[in-house]
Amino acid sequence: MTERDPSPVSSPAGAVDPPTRAARIAHGDTVRRRIPFDAIAEHAPAPGRDPVGLLESQAATRVPDLVPIRYGRMAESAFAFYRGAALVMADDFSHAPTTGLHTQLCGDAHLSNFGLFATPERKLAFDVNDFDETYPGPFEWDVKRLVASLAVAGRSNGFSRKQRKRIARACAAEYRETMSYQADRGELAAWYSHIDAATELDELRDVLDSSTRKRVRKTIDKSRGRDSLQALSKLTTLVDGQPRIVSTPPLIVPIEEVFTGTEAEQLDQELIRRIRDYRNTLQPARRVLFDRFEYVQTARKVVGVGSVGTRAWIVLLRGPGGDPLFLQAKEAGPSVLEKYVDGPAFTNHGERVVTGQRLMQAASDILLGWQQGPDADGVVRDYYIRQLRDGKGSAVVETMNPDVMALYGRLCARVLAYAHARAGDRFAIAGYLGSDDDFDKALTGFAETYADQTERDHAALRKAIDDGRITAHPGT
Structure with a gap:
């Protein structure tokens, strides 16, 4: 049974404190x-457990032609399967x-x-950067x-069991210690907590070897250069002096190739109208900036592993001086957590994603x-929209x-604790975790148990x- 934590409530004078x-x-x-x-570290597969059936249930609402790409990507390794599952x-x-100690969850925090x-x-x-599944739920x-x-990725990288346990335990310990630290801080200090990438690298200078520091x-440096201008050079070509998105099917397909004739023209006009609707969800000051760009073209783009098959579009806009702005519009369906935990209902899952992201991240697009x-x-259909490339970068696991x-696992754990402390009751979570390493040990055991499960699930997908x-299309 889930027990909800007592949340502080603003009360009028004379009310209960x-x-x-x-x-x-x-x-x-x-x-x-x-x-x-030990209870939260349990993993007892339910009778009739069918991981492939669960994946098939998601395919029902996705673009049918793209679903085989998702299966092909997930079949590449146990870690690829884990990412999509x-x-x-x-x-x-x-x-x-x-535990019933709820906070805003990423929902897919690999x-x-x-x-x-x-x-x-x-x-x-450096922060959490995927919120498709964000929803309130138990912090653990x-x-x-x-x-x-970490255990699944460690196996894929050929690490020994001892090495994997050390990695997993360090991650759990970092989360516990960071949450304890956040519980000792004031509200604003906890809210503003973040990791500055350049500063963190300087602090790790004596820990990392020279080749790793260079990587x-x-x-x-590569992330700093990932912006709309860089996307323009990578994704477009000039046609009659105007930038047009290059077709590389099935991964990137301009809208006029997805739909044809008058249907494409009508949809183009519909997109312009819907972009205006999106504009109204921005802060007033951001609308002033956005209004300086005009619509150019849209294309469908395949993204990620678990997201493949959901509708995702890239939208090219251009400023008065010819400078580009690339947006990504990504379909947002119900969070995978919604059917398993009590929580709010949303009339627009794009708004759910944006609200969760703004709550969990120290700073957002x-x-x-x-x-x-x-x-x-x-x-x-619901969508959330963001800049396609805005200094984005990720580690090669x-x-x-x-x-x-x-x-890296410790850094992830630290920013996850920052996010959970920002959105939930950091005091109750810190009280639950305690000051010894029993939590770390329990989650280390869970990590290995679930890595075993993931390997079996991956094998089940390959067999299917x-x-x-x-049907799977590998290599795309």
Whole structure:
């Protein structure tokens, strides 16, 4: 049974005072006695568990021609499968005890969903960077998904069991210690907590070897150059002196090739109208900036692993001086967590994504917004919209050695704790975690157990492909 934590509520004079910091910490300690660490680290597969069936259920609402690409990408390795199987893990979580200590969750907190991006002040920050599945829920669901991702990725990289356990344990410990630290800080200090990428690299200078420092510096420098101008050079060509998005099917297909004739023209006009709707979700000052750009062209783009098959578009706009702005409009369906945990209902899942992102990130894209409207078949779909490239960069997990993965896992855990502390009751969570390493040990055991499960699930997907149950297009 899930027990909700007591949340402080603003009260008028004379009303009952909200729980004190000490009371909230004590509540977390009480929850730990009722739901010990071993309980949340349990993984007992439910009877009739069918991971492939869960993936097939998602395919029902996706672009049919793209679903085989998703299966092909997930079949490449156990880690690739894990990246695309947030629904499978959410279903598993629903069969295990939970703390009931809720916060805003990423919902898909594996280590490849953290990375670099440019803040409005044009500094590079490191933070959670994927919010398709964001939803309120038990804090440990995010932590368990992160720690298990390290074990799965460590296996794919050929790390020993001892090395994997050290990596997973360091990640869990970093989360616990950071949450404890945040519980000792004031409200504003906790809210503003973030990681500056350049500063962090300087602090790690004595820890990383020279070749690793060079790779990290190269990633940071490359991220600084990833903007709309760079996207223009990569994704477009000049036709009659005007930039046009290059067709590279099935990954990038201009809208006039997805639809033809008058249908394409009508949809183009519809997109212009819907862009105006999106504009109204921006802050007034951002609208002044956005209004200086005019619409040029749209193309469908295949993105990610788990997201493949959802509708994703890139939109090219141009300023009066010819400077480009690339936006990404990505379909937002219900979070994979919604059917497993009580929470708010949303009339627009694009707004759900944007709200969760703004709550969890220390700083967010100034052009982050949402939109809703019917597609060519008359089906109403939700979208969230952001800049396509705004200093974005991510680590290459496959090239990490054990020491680097341990450091990277700790960074991910730290910003995840920052986000959870910002959105939830950091005092109760810190009280639950305690000051010893029992939580770290329990999650390390869970990580290895779930890595075993992931390898079995990956094998089940490969078998389903071999048996003809599903069709996969590898290498795309």
